[in-house]
Amino acid sequence: MRSFALFAVLSAFLSLPDVFAVKSHDFKTCSQSGFCRRGRALSARAQEAQSSWKSPYSIDPSSIIFSPDEAVVSASVKSSLYPEIKFGLELRIHEDGVVRVLMDEIDGLRQRYDEAAYWALVAEPQVSKTVSWTTGKKDLRAVYGDKKEFEVVVAYEPLRVTLLRNGKEQIVLNGRGLLHMEHFRTQTAKETTEEVASDESGEGQEVLQVENVRAWFEGENEDDYWSETFSKWTDSKPKGPESLSLDITFPNHGNVYGIPQHATNLSLPSTAGESPSYSDPFRLYNADVFEYLASSTMSLYGSIPVMHAHSADSTVGVFHAVGSETWIDISYPTAKSTQTHWISESGIMDVFLLPGPTPDDIFAQYARLTGTTALPAHWSLGYHQCRWNYVSSDDVRTVQRRFDEEDMPVDVFWLDIEYAKDHKYFIWDQKTFPDPVEMTNDVAANGRKMVVIVDPHLKRTSDYPIYQEASDMGILVKPTSGEGEYEGWCWSGSSSWIDHFNPASWDWWISKFKTTKLDKGFSWIESTEDVHIWNDMNEPSIFNGPEITMPKDSVHYGGWEHRDVHNINGMLFHNSTAAAVRARGDIPKRPFVLTRSFYAGSQRISAMWTGDNLGTWEHMAAGIKMVLANNIAGMAFAGSDVGGFFGNPEPEMLVRWYQVGIFSPFFRAHAHIDTKRREPFLLDEPYKSIIRDILRLRYAMLPIWYTAFRENSVTGLPIVRPHYVVFPKDPAGFAIDDQFFIGSSGILVKPVTEKEKTEATVYLPEDQVYYDYFTQYAYRGANKGKHITVPAELHQVPVFIRGGSILPTRERPRRSSPLMKLDPFTLRVALSKAGTARGELYLDDGVTYSHEQGELVWREFVAEQPQRKTTRISSKDLASAKPERAVDGVALAKYDPKNAFAKEIAEVRVEKIVVLGLSAKPSSVKVEGGKGMELKWEYVPGVAASEKKDGSASVLTIRDPKVLITEDWAIVIS
Numbered sequence: 001m002r003s004f005a006l007f008a009v010l011s012a013f014l015s016l017p018d019v020f021a022v023k024s025h026d027f028k029t030c031s032q033s034g035f036c037r038r039g040r041a042l043s044a045r046a047q048e049a050q051s052s053w054k055s056p057y058s059i060d061p062s063s064i065i066f067s068p069d070e071a072v073v074s075a076s077v078k079s080s081l082y083p084e085i086k087f088g089l090e091l092r093i094h095e096d097g098v099v100r101v102l103m104d105e106i107d108g109l110r111q112r113y114d115e116a117a118y119w120a121l122v123a124e125p126q127v128s129k130t131v132s133w134t135t136g137k138k139d140l141r142a143v144y145g146d147k148k149e150f151e152v153v154v155a156y157e158p159l160r161v162t163l164l165r166n167g168k169e170q171i172v173l174n175g176r177g178l179l180h181m182e183h184f185r186t187q188t189a190k191e192t193t194e195e196v197a198s199d200e201s202g203e204g205q206e207v208l209q210v211e212n213v214r215a216w217f218e219g220e221n222e223d224d225y226w227s228e229t230f231s232k233w234t235d236s237k238p239k240g241p242e243s244l245s246l247d248i249t250f251p252n253h254g255n256v257y258g259i260p261q262h263a264t265n266l267s268l269p270s271t272a273g274e275s276p277s278y279s280d281p282f283r284l285y286n287a288d289v290f291e292y293l294a295s296s297t298m299s300l301y302g303s304i305p306v307m308h309a310h311s312a313d314s315t316v317g318v319f320h321a322v323g324s325e326t327w328i329d330i331s332y333p334t335a336k337s338t339q340t341h342w343i344s345e346s347g348i349m350d351v352f353l354l355p356g357p358t359p360d361d362i363f364a365q366y367a368r369l370t371g372t373t374a375l376p377a378h379w380s381l382g383y384h385q386c387r388w389n390y391v392s393s394d395d396v397r398t399v400q401r402r403f404d405e406e407d408m409p410v411d412v413f414w415l416d417i418e419y420a421k422d423h424k425y426f427i428w429d430q431k432t433f434p435d436p437v438e439m440t441n442d443v444a445a446n447g448r449k450m451v452v453i454v455d456p457h458l459k460r461t462s463d464y465p466i467y468q469e470a471s472d473m474g475i476l477v478k479p480t481s482g483e484g485e486y487e488g489w490c491w492s493g494s495s496s497w498i499d500h501f502n503p504a505s506w507d508w509w510i511s512k513f514k515t516t517k518l519d520k521g522f523s524w525i526e527s528t529e530d531v532h533i534w535n536d537m538n539e540p541s542i543f544n545g546p547e548i549t550m551p552k553d554s555v556h557y558g559g560w561e562h563r564d565v566h567n568i569n570g571m572l573f574h575n576s577t578a579a580a581v582r583a584r585g586d587i588p589k590r591p592f593v594l595t596r597s598f599y600a601g602s603q604r605i606s607a608m609w610t611g612d613n614l615g616t617w618e619h620m621a622a623g624i625k626m627v628l629a630n631n632i633a634g635m636a637f638a639g640s641d642v643g644g645f646f647g648n649p650e651p652e653m654l655v656r657w658y659q660v661g662i663f664s665p666f667f668r669a670h671a672h673i674d675t676k677r678r679e680p681f682l683l684d685e686p687y688k689s690i691i692r693d694i695l696r697l698r699y700a701m702l703p704i705w706y707t708a709f710r711e712n713s714v715t716g717l718p719i720v721r722p723h724y725v726v727f728p729k730d731p732a733g734f735a736i737d738d739q740f741f742i743g744s745s746g747i748l749v750k751p752v753t754e755k756e757k758t759e760a761t762v763y764l765p766e767d768q769v770y771y772d773y774f775t776q777y778a779y780r781g782a783n784k785g786k787h788i789t790v791p792a793e794l795h796q797v798p799v800f801i802r803g804g805s806i807l808p809t810r811e812r813p814r815r816s817s818p819l820m821k822l823d824p825f826t827l828r829v830a831l832s833k834a835g836t837a838r839g840e841l842y843l844d845d846g847v848t849y850s851h852e853q854g855e856l857v858w859r860e861f862v863a864e865q866p867q868r869k870t871t872r873i874s875s876k877d878l879a880s881a882k883p884e885r886a887v888d889g890v891a892l893a894k895y896d897p898k899n900a901f902a903k904e905i906a907e908v909r910v911e912k913i914v915v916l917g918l919s920a921k922p923s924s925v926k927v928e929g930g931k932g933m934e935l936k937w938e939y940v941p942g943v944a945a946s947e948k949k950d951g952s953a954s955v956l957t958i959r960d961p962k963v964l965i966t967e968d969w970a971i972v973i974s
């Protein structure tokens with residue numbers, strides 16, 4: 001029964017260790033996908049016709065209706081090709097200036113899927129009450145914004161929607177006339193239409209004309225309208241053609257980013273126009289791509305249809321809430337403009353135009369739509385040790401012991417699919433895991449957690465209670481017929497899948513994770529609240545399905561086809577799981593769920609990783625770009641597997657990969673079942689000690705990461721930030737995706753992703769001092785940007801502190817992060833060329849939701865020069881100053897600095913302050929308002945921040961300054 005699974009394992013094995021090849025023939029190219037082919041052919045015809053091309057879609061001005069408050073405007077749209085078909089257009093301008101453009105077929109034979117936004121959006125957006133529309137002869141317009149800088153123009157004929165700022169075109173919909181919403185028809189529709197047409201006109205001639213025009217626009221033949229065959233699979237397409245083609249142009253923006261997930265450059269390469277970089281469009285169709293390529297437009301496991309368009313002048317964005325397979329062509333007709341063409345298989349048009357005009361505005365606008373990353377459990381920012389598979393509970397114990405013996409910090413041990421008897425998730429294999437609760441408790445005794453895999457395929461056997469209960473409840477996905485249970489093959493052999501679109505599945509799924517006995521049905525009494533969950537294979541991956549996934553004509557709740565919801569499917573699974581993990585105990589605790597498949601909105605719920613990468617240098621580099629792309633698309637809690645899933649990386653590669661991993665929001669090492677064991681304690685020296693230091697660096701920096709997660713959870717600003725986000729006006733940085741900043745901390749990282757490197761080149765974008773994190777060497781940037789060459793031997797990862805930053809770290813090595821709770825802090829004050837600096841620190845219990853009640857500490861550190869030769873470093877309570885900004889989603893009216901959490905850490909000190917770049921040796925260092933006592937300090941002279949030269953920075957080290965982290969204080973250096 002497991003032959004298929006075995007085959008998959010075997011073929012993976014055969015291709016190891018060095019020869020990797022994606023099975024491209026398992027996945028469609030655009031030319032093998034009917035609707036994509038039709039969309040591209042439409043674009044080719046438009047190209048050929050040039051200026052004579054005209055969109056057949058137009059607005060009937062007499063149909064324009066405003067809602068009573070004028071906030072929503074709607075109109076009828078007609079296509080000259082099908083005069084009898086009705087379309088409706090609706091525009092809404094949100095309070096924050098986002099413009100939502102919806103279009104649907106009205107009174108059609110069937111309904112287009114219109115629930116993608118329902119799943120993606122955090123709430124129904126507030127529509128502006130102050131916008132007023134004016135209708136003219138040729139168009140409909142609204143001017144809005146604080147300075148009336150924005151304008152939306154909706155042209156009637158042909159239909160065209162333009163967003164302008166200060167009179168300059170930002171985003172144009174249907175500017176190239178590629179809009180096409182294929183209407184529902186019956187298979188004999190051709191004749192019917194002719195009859196209608198001849199009834200109306202009474203003339204055969206006109207019918208012919210209409211047919212010719214249709215052919216001119218839609219092509220001569222009905223290309224795969226009614227069924228489609230790929231390899232051995234046939235998609236029955238019971239609804240016929242219903243695709244949506246839409247061109248979106250950014251006339252004044254020369255770079256576009258986003259639409260994860262693809263293994264490609266952050267600044268998206270072209271797929272169309274003159275000499276494109278790739279031949280196929282970027283594809284969004286969640287898929288389990290075995291041994292994926294390191295540079296490709298192929299679909300991967302998750303899809304977020306959001307794109308940023310950027311120029312030195314402005315950043316704008318579009319989010320298309322569509323859940324079906326979507327292909328996106330990108331071309332750059334000039335260096336300063338971008339054309340895109342979005343082709344989706346089904347669903348309504350539901351496009352949000354994000355007006356920016358800065359990257360930070362785009363993040364805020366997108367976050368108001370789809371939400372931000374929920375503040376994760378603090379421990380989940382630690383190091384995760386995974387492998388397919390730790391084979392027994394004693395194996396887990398041994399691995400834990402070895403980490404402790406080697407003084408290597410780790411927070412989480414993971415179990416892949418082999419813990420589960422016959423891959424029946426929740427059911428421990430008694431032979432190898434006879435004592436799962438004791439095993440978890442042994443791990444938890446050191447403050448650690450377990451993460452255990454629960455995949456969506458349910459083995460179809462009556463002795464598997466999860467399957468049997470779901471089957472009895474009728475909540476499994478149905479086959480094409482709409483009756484019975486869809487059956488496919490996965491790790492567990494013959495399997496079925498829960499339909500999480502069915503609300504009846506939600507409470508039931510939550511009950512399966514309860515750690516106590518239920519009156520009725522299975523619950524996971526053989527687990528504890530220290531077990532968190534990994535949702536893999538949720539694209540869903542189906543070994544014998546078309547493109548390794550579910551047939552598109554399978555049926556979900558409400559009668560929707562899998563086609564309509566495919567890209568959303570994985571999100572609903574991890575959403576249900578997270579709700580279940582959260583609901584286990586008496587006190588809700590922050591769930592950790594890792595998902596492979598994701599959609600817009602997934603960031604609210606789970607962390608993601610970039611799936612089954614390869615142990616190659618190319619994949620190491622690609623992982624950085626992918627994590628950045630996910631971050632700008634809202635999916636911030638992201639990482640790629642350290643070491644690469646497939647293959648046996650040599651020690652040098654493994655070291656470099658850990659250096660990449662510690663600078664990812666999510667930090668996990670993982671390995672395929674056929675790889676050699678590669679836990680860091682197994683390495684020889686010097687590799688072992690280098691990795692120990694790298695792990696410790698991650699743990700030292702946890703306060704920086706957690707502070708960045710807080711900011712992301714409130715503002716949507718990414719946790720790892722590419723250059724264009726931090727320096728939006730510096731064109732030299734627009735395509736940079738191999739170095740990046742961490743939150744607002746001022747840390748700049750450039751991991752080394754090539755073999756045998758001893759140096760790295762780093763781009764400094766401004767005239768500012770950047771300090772080497774380790775050596776405190778000061779590098780001075782330049783106004784128009786500057787490249788520096790820095791040492792990067794194997795033990796060195798290029799990390800810099802931007803002048804003007806204050807970094808809080810915790811430098812005492814511990815076995816796991818919860819053991820650091822009462823550890824003292826070190827502050828690195830990296831003075832700017834003006835002699836100032838600023839930083840933040842956010843802390844809470846890291847586990848519960850008590851922060852939503854104000855149990856938190858949020859501090860601001862400032863260094864300033866009140867007088868020449870005097871530097872004052874102070875700490876103040878930011879939570880009291882901005883209670884409404886402290887926590888996502890809850891506006892604390894007031895903040896009590898003496899809250900229960902603050903009291904718990906009341907004794908936590910600052911044990912060391914390091915000031916970089918002072919211009920001279922101080923004569924005194926004292927706590928302000930203290931008893932005039934001189935603190936213990938030492939000064940090593942060197943380059944001052946104000947000096948325009950490179951060299952070892954001056955370093956003032958203040959030891960035990962006798963100040964507490966929860967208190968206001970100031971230290972005066974004079």
Ligand SMILES: *[C@@H]1O[C@H](CO)[C@@H](O)[C@H](O)[C@H]1NC(C)=O
Pocket residue numbers: 265269270277278295735
């Ligand atoms: C990605 O960027 C690199 C560096 O700019 C460039 O050399 C490469 O050609 C780009 N890749 C594609 C597919 O355009």
Ligand SMILES: *[C@@H]1O[C@H](CO)[C@@H](O)[C@H](O)[C@H]1NC(C)=O
Pocket residue numbers: 119120506571572575576579601
């Ligand atoms: C997540 O699950 C909750 C019920 O637990 C449901 O209300 C919500 O709509 C779901 N959201 C998504 C995105 O699946």
